[in-house]
Amino acid sequence: MPERIGVYVCWCGGNIADVVNVKEVAKHAAGVPEVVVAKDIMFACSDEGQKTMVDDIKNLKLDGIVVASCSPVLHEQTFRRVAERAGLNKYLYVQVNIREQDSWVHAHDKKGATEKAEELVGMGIEKLARATPLNPIKVELTSKVLVVGGGVSGLTTALELAREGIHVTLVDRDRYLGGFVRRLPDVNPVHRPGKDVIADLYSRVVSTGNVEILSGTDLLEVSGSIGHFRARFKERSGHIRHDADRELLSRAERECPVEVDNEENFGFTRRKAIVLPDDRVPETPYIDMEHCIKCGVCQRLFGEGVSFDASDIEFEEEFSMVVQSTGFQPYLPGRGEFGYGETRRVLTLPEFLRLADTSGKTLVFNGRQVRDVAFVYCVGSRQTETGGPNTYCSRYCCTSTLNTDSYIKKKFGSSINSFHFYRDIRAYGLYETMYERASREKGLFIRYDPASPPSVTAEGERVKLVTKDSLTAGRDIEVSADLVVLVTGMMPSEDGKKLSAALKVSSSKDGFVQELHPKLRPVETTVGGVLVGGTAQGPKDTHESMISGAAAAAKASTLLMKGYTELEPYVVTVSEQKCNGCTQCVTECPAGAISMVEMEGRQVASVNVAMCKGCGACAAICEPEALQLIGYTYPQLRAMVSFSPQPLGAQSK
Amino acid sequence: MPTENPRILVFAGSMAYLGADNAGLLHKEYPSNSFVVKVPCTTMLRPGLILYALRHGFDGVFVASSGPDCPYLPDCVERTAKRVESAYDLLKKNGIEPERIQLAGICSVCSDAFANNVKQLHSRLKKLEPMRRDGLLVSQ
Ligand SMILES: Cc1cc2nc3c(=O)[nH]c(=O)nc-3n(C[C@H](O)[C@H](O)[C@H](O)COP(=O)(O)OP(=O)(O)OC[C@H]3O[C@@H](n4cnc5c(N)ncnc54)[C@H](O)[C@@H]3O)c2cc1C
Numbered sequence: 001m002p003e004r005i006g007v008y009v010c011w012c013g014g015n016i017a018d019v020v021n022v023k024e025v026a027k028h029a030a031g032v033p034e035v036v037v038a039k040d041i042m043f044a045c046s047d048e049g050q051k052t053m054v055d056d057i058k059n060l061k062l063d064g065i066v067v068a069s070c071s072p073v074l075h076e077q078t079f080r081r082v083a084e085r086a087g088l089n090k091y092l093y094v095q096v097n098i099r100e101q102d103s104w105v106h107a108h109d110k111k112g113a114t115e116k117a118e119e120l121v122g123m124g125i126e127k128l129a130r131a132t133p134l135n136p137i138k139v140e141l142t143s144k145v146l147v148v149g150g151g152v153s154g155l156t157t158a159l160e161l162a163r164e165g166i167h168v169t170l171v172d173r174d175r176y177l178g179g180f181v182r183r184l185p186d187v188n189p190v191h192r193p194g195k196d197v198i199a200d201l202y203s204r205v206v207s208t209g210n211v212e213i214l215s216g217t218d219l220l221e222v223s224g225s226i227g228h229f230r231a232r233f234k235e236r237s238g239h240i241r242h243d244a245d246r247e248l249l250s251r252a253e254r255e256c257p258v259e260v261d262n263e264e265n266f267g268f269t270r271r272k273a274i275v276l277p278d279d280r281v282p283e284t285p286y287i288d289m290e291h292c293i294k295c296g297v298c299q300r301l302f303g304e305g306v307s308f309d310a311s312d313i314e315f316e317e318e319f320s321m322v323v324q325s326t327g328f329q330p331y332l333p334g335r336g337e338f339g340y341g342e343t344r345r346v347l348t349l350p351e352f353l354r355l356a357d358t359s360g361k362t363l364v365f366n367g368r369q370v371r372d373v374a375f376v377y378c379v380g381s382r383q384t385e386t387g388g389p390n391t392y393c394s395r396y397c398c399t400s401t402l403n404t405d406s407y408i409k410k411k412f413g414s415s416i417n418s419f420h421f422y423r424d425i426r427a428y429g430l431y432e433t434m435y436e437r438a439s440r441e442k443g444l445f446i447r448y449d450p451a452s453p454p455s456v457t458a459e460g461e462r463v464k465l466v467t468k469d470s471l472t473a474g475r476d477i478e479v480s481a482d483l484v485v486l487v488t489g490m491m492p493s494e495d496g497k498k499l500s501a502a503l504k505v506s507s508s509k510d511g512f513v514q515e516l517h518p519k520l521r522p523v524e525t526t527v528g529g530v531l532v533g534g535t536a537q538g539p540k541d542t543h544e545s546m547i548s549g550a551a552a553a554a555k556a557s558t559l560l561m562k563g564y565t566e567l568e569p570y571v572v573t574v575s576e577q578k579c580n581g582c583t584q585c586v587t588e589c590p591a592g593a594i595s596m597v598e599m600e601g602r603q604v605a606s607v608n609v610a611m612c613k614g615c616g617a618c619a620a621i622c623e624p625e626a627l628q629l630i631g632y633t634y635p636q637l638r639a640m641v642s643f644s645p646q647p648l649g650a651q652s653k
Numbered sequence: 654m655p656t657e658n659p660r661i662l663v664f665a666g667s668m669a670y671l672g673a674d675n676a677g678l679l680h681k682e683y684p685s686n687s688f689v690v691k692v693p694c695t696t697m698l699r700p701g702l703i704l705y706a707l708r709h710g711f712d713g714v715f716v717a718s719s720g721p722d723c724p725y726l727p728d729c730v731e732r733t734a735k736r737v738e739s740a741y742d743l744l745k746k747n748g749i750e751p752e753r754i755q756l757a758g759i760c761s762v763c764s765d766a767f768a769n770n771v772k773q774l775h776s777r778l779k780k781l782e783p784m785r786r787d788g789l790l791v792s793q
């Protein structure tokens with residue numbers, strides 16, 4: 001246990017030193033008998049700061065260091081490497097947080113903040129003085145990754161991983177890949193149909209030969225930890241051969257007597273019970289058994305190729321890492337929200353795009369030509385004022401609406417009039433030029449105040465919108481339109497939330513997957529070995545989703561190339577001498593990591609370190625304190641909490 | 654005699670610790686006489702440890718569990734609540750006011766909740782007599 005300790009108090013420029021008197025803190029620490037050296041450093045994380053520590057460890061033969069600086073979330077790894085470089089066990093270092101949990105929250109109490117820093121450093125020294133050298137737990141990683149979700153982000157992750165020679169299983173519950181982009185008629189800013197973008201991406205993925213694609217497959221269960229994630233799948237049968245002859249398929253589709261609303265197009269078109277891929281990927285047809293009446297028309301054409309009672313296939317596989325790219329789902333307005341559900345002439349933007357895409361040369365709704373379209377922005381986003389749950393901005397929507405406006409004018413002619421009821425336009429980056437163009441192209445922009453949003457009421461075959469235009473002295477403005485389009489925001493997908501729950505991945509307040517750090521660790525989650533890509537992490541456009549998906553691949557491959565990962569050695573140990581064989585810990589352990597073993601004629605607890613998650617639940621209920629969580633032992637915690645705030649030098653002697 | 658500036662010990666689970674960091678990021682101020690000790694998960698807290706802290710210099714203990722977001726235990730809240738209940742009993746047995754313990758679930762972005770809980774406990778402790786710092790050793 002360390003007896004020659006070095007203490008380093010960081011200024012963090014002015015971030016800490018403007019509030020905390022770092023020189024005093026260092027001086028105070030120097031009074032502790034075990035402390036050999038205590039210094040204040042301008043930036044502990046800088047090259048120079050690190051060198052000071054390395055030199056001290058070597059020259060003064062330090063056997064442990066305390067660094068008082070920012071949150072360990074940021075630089076724990078940095079300072080561990082410092083210790084390692086100097087030949088010290090990297091767990092003989094303790095980080096004390098005097099920035100996030102001190103200087104930044106007590107800016108108006110400099111004296112209190114300085115005293116607090118002194119005490120926190122004191123506690124850190126107490127902890128270190130009872131620490132032992134540790135070795136991380138090594139876990140082998142095989143080159144197998146599970147990517148959940150085959151939207152643009154998941155496809156990109158799969159492609160980038162496969163290019164590195166890593167084997168990928170890409171699972172999507174949908175029978176066709178591409179997520180939401182597949183249904184976009186005109187993807188901004190490339191201005192191509194989404195299904196083309198997806199088909200390109202898909203063929204590149206397939207050509208790597210390294211990706212197993214499981215579309216139309218449910219991920220029933222997933223459990224485990226880095227290196228050993230077990231997933232159970234259910235591949236839903238399509239009831240018809242994948243490679244069925246195209247011409248015969250078209251005939252079967254023509255002859256199939258069942259017709260239902262096509263969900264791909266929100267019911268603006270109809271489809272048969274036998275469904276053809278229609279430019280979607282993978283190019284496999286299926287029979288929708290929910291609606292099929294088993295009339296036998298297709299069976300007569302395909303014989304054995306059609307099987308109504310083919311069963312789904314369940315199977316299990318193991319992976320070393322998981323990428324969650326489960327995407328988003330569009331916000332669905334409540335009944336009566338801007339007239340939605342009350343008049344059919346109020347649509348959401350996703351619905352409107354399908355209507356526009358499936359219309360011929362003229363835009364027709366309910367048998368009438370559409371001339372005037374009113375867009376209402378920020379529906380289901382930025383609900384701070386309305387008390388709704390979604391307080392965030394969905395990012396994609398302003399630009400997508402401007403793009404939609406120019407797309408319909410391109411497709412149906414400029415006779416279409418558009419009205420934009422907006423709160424703010426966030427056409428960030430180069431998209432600002434689109435806003436400029438839309439304003440020039442006689443689109444009318446009316447700025448509404450969230451306190452008095454536009455009212456929407458049906459008026460025969462038209463819809464009336466009334467609002468106060470906050471840019472023209474708050475006068476009431478009335479617009480009559482053929483269609484109202486609600487520009488709905490993005491929400492985390494329900495299936496995605498279920499996956500996060502199964503993997504124990506934390507979500508942010510908004511329900512999206514929480515990244516470990518927005519800048520420093522943007523694709524890592526709170527669970528080791530689980531990465532996140534695309535809109536599962538938060539609203540993004542296609543381009544941003546692909547960047548994020550590629551980043552997740554890069555992060556995964558750095559680990560996989562090494563072939564192993566190291567886990568924190570913070571697991572529970574047993575003192576067999578103290579164990580009284582009560583077996584309570586066995587039941588308390590949530591991971592099933594404890595069992596009873598025979599030792600010198602009696603039963604004692606034994607912990608499987610590969611399974612122990614390090615929660616310490618067992619240790620808390622162990623009567624004789626035979627179980628200790630390494631890194632957080634009760635002797636350590638007691639020493640920390642009984643550390644006296646009195647001047648240290650005097651107290652410890 | 655009320656306590657002038659109560660000393661608060663915070664046991665923070667890993668998500669709650671991030672919540673405290675988040676309060677820092679957003680500069681949410683709270684009393685400086687409060688000290689966070691990080692634990693992976695608050696279910697590891699022995700009731701005796703809480704009593705020990707009160708006997709050795711703290712006027713109150715805030716158990717900041719990671720709540721439903723706990724990466725270790727889905728039922729972290731229930732289990733932590735059990736620990737805290739036993740701690741209440743232990744305190745009562747030792748003639749110490751149970752309101753010296755505060756329990757809350759703090760998520761990784763719950764900056765306001767973190768700061769408010771510290772403030773709340775601080776003002777509640779102010780109304781109590783100061784803890785006697787007799788340093789009595791307790792079992793466990
Ligand atoms: C109306 C509208 C217009 C848009 N216009 C544009 C535009 O013009 N330009 C642009 O750049 N962006 C646009 N976007 C944004 C674009 O759609 C998204 O950025 C993109 O779809 C995000 O891709 P993703 O892979 O993250 O998620 P998604 O596209 O949502 O894909 C997620 C996939 O995961 C699958 N999945 C989810 N959960 C599970 C599970 N548990 N198991 C198995 N599979 C699962 C889903 O089936 C889906 O296929 C628009 C969005 C909307 C709503």
